[in-house]
Amino acid sequence: MHDLFAALLDVSNYVLILMLVSLGLAIVFGLMNVINMAHGEFMMLGGYVVLVCHQTGLGVLPGILLAPIAIALLGLLVEGLLIQRVYTRVVDTILATWGLSILLKQLVVLGFGPGSHAVPNPLPGLASLAGLEYPAYRLFIMLVTLFALLATFWLFFRTDFGLSARCVIANRGMAACLGIDTRLLDRFTFACGSGLAGLAGAVMAPIVSLDPQMGLGFLVPAFLSILIGGLGSVATPLAGASIVGLTDNLVSTFLSPLWAQGVVFTVAIVLIRFFPTGVASRRPRHL
Amino acid sequence: MTDRVLLSLRGVFAGYGSGMVLQGMSLTLAPGERVGILGRNGAGKTTLMRSIMGLLPIKAGTICIDGESVAAWPTHAIARSGLAYLPQGRELFAALSIEDNLRVAGLAAHTPVARRVGGEGSVRSGLNLEAIWDLFGWMRSRRTERAGQLSGGQQQQLALARALIAHPRLLLLDEPFEGVQPSIVEETRQILREVCTKHQIALMIAEQDAESVLGLCGRVVLMERGMVVLDRPSETVQANPTLLEEFLGI
Numbered sequence: 311m312h313d314l315f316a317a318l319l320d321v322s323n324y325v326l327i328l329m330l331v332s333l334g335l336a337i338v339f340g341l342m343n344v345i346n347m348a349h350g351e352f353m354m355l356g357g358y359v360v361l362v363c364h365q366t367g368l369g370v371l372p373g374i375l376l377a378p379i380a381i382a383l384l385g386l387l388v389e390g391l392l393i394q395r396v397y398t399r400v401v402d403t404i405l406a407t408w409g410l411s412i413l414l415k416q417l418v419v420l421g422f423g424p425g426s427h428a429v430p431n432p433l434p435g436l437a438s439l440a441g442l443e444y445p446a447y448r449l450f451i452m453l454v455t456l457f458a459l460l461a462t463f464w465l466f467f468r469t470d471f472g473l474s475a476r477c478v479i480a481n482r483g484m485a486a487c488l489g490i491d492t493r494l495l496d497r498f499t500f501a502c503g504s505g506l507a508g509l510a511g512a513v514m515a516p517i518v519s520l521d522p523q524m525g526l527g528f529l530v531p532a533f534l535s536i537l538i539g540g541l542g543s544v545a546t547p548l549a550g551a552s553i554v555g556l557t558d559n560l561v562s563t564f565l566s567p568l569w570a571q572g573v574v575f576t577v578a579i580v581l582i583r584f585f586p587t588g589v590a591s592r593r594p595r596h597l
Numbered sequence: 598m599t600d601r602v603l604l605s606l607r608g609v610f611a612g613y614g615s616g617m618v619l620q621g622m623s624l625t626l627a628p629g630e631r632v633g634i635l636g637r638n639g640a641g642k643t644t645l646m647r648s649i650m651g652l653l654p655i656k657a658g659t660i661c662i663d664g665e666s667v668a669a670w671p672t673h674a675i676a677r678s679g680l681a682y683l684p685q686g687r688e689l690f691a692a693l694s695i696e697d698n699l700r701v702a703g704l705a706a707h708t709p710v711a712r713r714v715g716g717e718g719s720v721r722s723g724l725n726l727e728a729i730w731d732l733f734g735w736m737r738s739r740r741t742e743r744a745g746q747l748s749g750g751q752q753q754q755l756a757l758a759r760a761l762i763a764h765p766r767l768l769l770l771d772e773p774f775e776g777v778q779p780s781i782v783e784e785t786r787q788i789l790r791e792v793c794t795k796h797q798i799a800l801m802i803a804e805q806d807a808e809s810v811l812g813l814c815g816r817v818v819l820m821e822r823g824m825v826v827l828d829r830p831s832e833t834v835q836a837n838p839t840l841l842e843e844f845l846g847i
Contacts, residue, residue: 473701477690484688486672487650487681489705489763493671 315442317563323448325555326455327510329548331528332535333462334506336547339536340479341499344393344403348411349532350525352504356381356511357520358418361427370432374454374512381508382501389500397496411525418522426519451513458509459548462502466544475499476544531558534574538581540588549590553577602664603628603767603799604649609658611648612823617656618644620823628766631793631800633810633831635841636820642803643685645820646769650682651675677705679766683773687756691745695736695755698744699729702759724764724796732788733758750781757785761792767799774809786813807834807841817841 335349346352356377363373392410396402437446466472477485478492486492510528518524531554532547539550557577561570581589604626612618618641626632634642647653649660651672659666662678676682681702690698703726730737733754744755753773760768774782790813793800804810810817817834819827819841827840834840 470700470704473693473697474704476693477701480690480692481688483652483672484684484690485701487652487676487684488702488759489673489676490701491671491673 315440316444317560319439319442319444319448319452320563321556321559323451324559325552326452326459327514328528328531328535328555329459329551330455330506330510332532332539332547332551333459333544334503334510335529335532336536336541337462337466337475337544338500338503340541340544341475342393342397342496343400344397344500345400345407346503347404347407347529348388348414349407349503349507350527350529351411351414352381352385352507352525353511353514353528354418354520354522354525355384355414356508357429357515357518357524358422358427358511359508360512360515361422361429361520364429370429370516373429374432374509374515377512378458378505378509381511382505384508385501385504386497388504389497393500394493394496415522415525422522424522426521428519429515431516447516451517454509454513458506462506463544465502471495471498531555531574534578538578538585538588539590540585543590546588546590550588553581553589601628602626603630603662604801605659605661605664606645606649607659607661609648609655609660610823611644611653611655613653618823619648619655621658622820622823622825623658624818624825624828626767626799626801629793629797629799630816631814632802632816632818633807633814634801634803634818634820635805635807635810636803637805640820641823642820643771644823646682646684646771646801646803649675649769650680673705676763680769681760681763681765681767682769683756683760683771685771685775687752689744689752689756689759692743694741694743695747696726696740698755698759699726699762703762705763724761724792726762729758729762732761732792750777750785753777753781754785754788757789761798764796765798767801768793770800770802772803772805774804774806782809789813811835 331349331353335346338344338346359377359380360370360373363376364370388410392406393403396406431447433447433450435446436443437449439449466475474485474490475495477488478490478495482492532551535550535554536547537550538553539546539548554574558570558574561573602625606622606624609619609622610617622641622645634645636642644653648655651667651670655668660668662675662680667675667678690701693701735751736755736758744752747755757773774785786809789800792798800814802810802814807817811831811834815831817827817829817831818825829840
């Protein structure tokens with residue numbers, strides 16, 4: 311029984327991180343129609359920000375706090391230098407951000423070497439949860455990601471910014487006719503999406519080995535989550551992330567990690583066959 | 598009316614791809630003036646409005662608001678200078694509630710854009726959510742309903758309310774009465790007349806049907822192949838029904 315509970319906690323851990331990555335990818339695509347192939351690298355860089363903070367003695371926890379801000383600023387820079395020049399051409403954005411992802415990876419290789427790095431766990435030890443001893447840091451990850459998800463939803467569904475953003479997602483031209491500065495929203499949204507990726511990488515840093523290639527391992531399931539969940543909304547990728555994360559983790563735990571990938575892709579194919587617009591989006595233009 | 602000019606177009610060419618829909622369009626509009634734009638399908642009425650709003654870049658000519666060329670302005674800046682646009686098909690945010698549809702349109706009206714408004718000196722307010730509820734009584738109690746679930750007539754009124762809530766100086770309406778039952782059209786037209794008079798809002802209505810604009814606008818402009826072919830006060834047109842006949846083929 312305890313094994314199952316622990317396994318479920320592990321799954322939740324992974325699902326929440328995946329949600330964070332997918333959400334960042336989805337809000338950028340939803341608002342700007344930009345498919346950011348460098349999203350995984352933004353996540354990876356979030357981890358390296360924590361590494362730098364650890365090496366300079368600033369500490370791991372301040373690093374986790376700093377990383378999303380740093381990556382959001384990087385996002386702002388990338389939007390200004392790259393995205394805004396190509397954002398009306400979907401295929402070009404894929405190529406441009408793919409190039410950016412290669413560039414970022416190589417810069418990290420130049421700066422930190424191709425090998426992997428480790429960041430110490432800032433919260434070692436176990437916490438007791440309903441009679442179960444569970445690593446404290448993993449609970450911390452769950453709390454932080456949950457908080458970030460809720461904050462994102464608050465931003466999009468409870469604020470004037472969010473209302474404007476949802477209008478831009480639904481109908482960019484009409485939103486502009488109402489006086490909404492769509493380019494300003496683009497910039498801010500891209501920064502938010504990047505920040506979410508940075509945060510995901512940062513909280514993961516102490517429990518994975520950091521290397522320049524780690525982004526891809528999350529970008530693929532994040533894309534899969536969006537495909538399964540459906541687009542056109544801020545919420546639907548979360549359903550996709552749950553399905554992808556659950557399947558992957560449960561199969562890995564109870565069968566073998568070798569099977570997990572195969573099962574995840576099979577499930578994805580079947581679901582997309584029966585729900586072409588996504589399991590969570592009832593209508594194509596549902597918001 | 599003073600001889601000040603709110604909106605002016607001079608020799609405007611615009612279109613899609615290499616085809617020009619507007620071919621040397623010229624038109625001026627004074628503050629508070631109401632003009633009906635008549636013309637057949639394809640005469641360029643929608644293209645005219647999309648060009649004014651900056652949704653379609655013009656290829657030649659100038660469009661000025663308060664005498665300032667707006668060619669380089671993004672759409673949102675044009676909107677904030679006091680223009681509101683109700684496009685054909687209404688383009689409401691179907692998934693949003695009535696209140697959110699109105700609220701989002703009101704947001705821009707409260708941003709600091711004094712410079713853009715062109716030294717009008719007066720703060721454009723007075724048409725807030727409360728004023729909208731007063732104009733369209735049924736909306737208040739149904740404000741949490743999704744716009745997509747409303748009937749055609751209600752959607753039309755909501756789209757009009759959304760255009761009004763920013764308290765525009767000029768309201769551009771593209772075939773607003775299309776596909777709406779006549780009783781609601783009459784009611785909406787009455788509201789439109791009152792609001793525009795009370796708040797001195799200039800009006801530009803594109804229509805195919807002359808009857809629906811003659812009573813509302815002081816001036817009628819007839820478009821054909823992207824140009825103005827007739828520009829007369831409504832009384833003149835009403836007194837000489839044959840004027841429009843040869844163009845519209847009524």
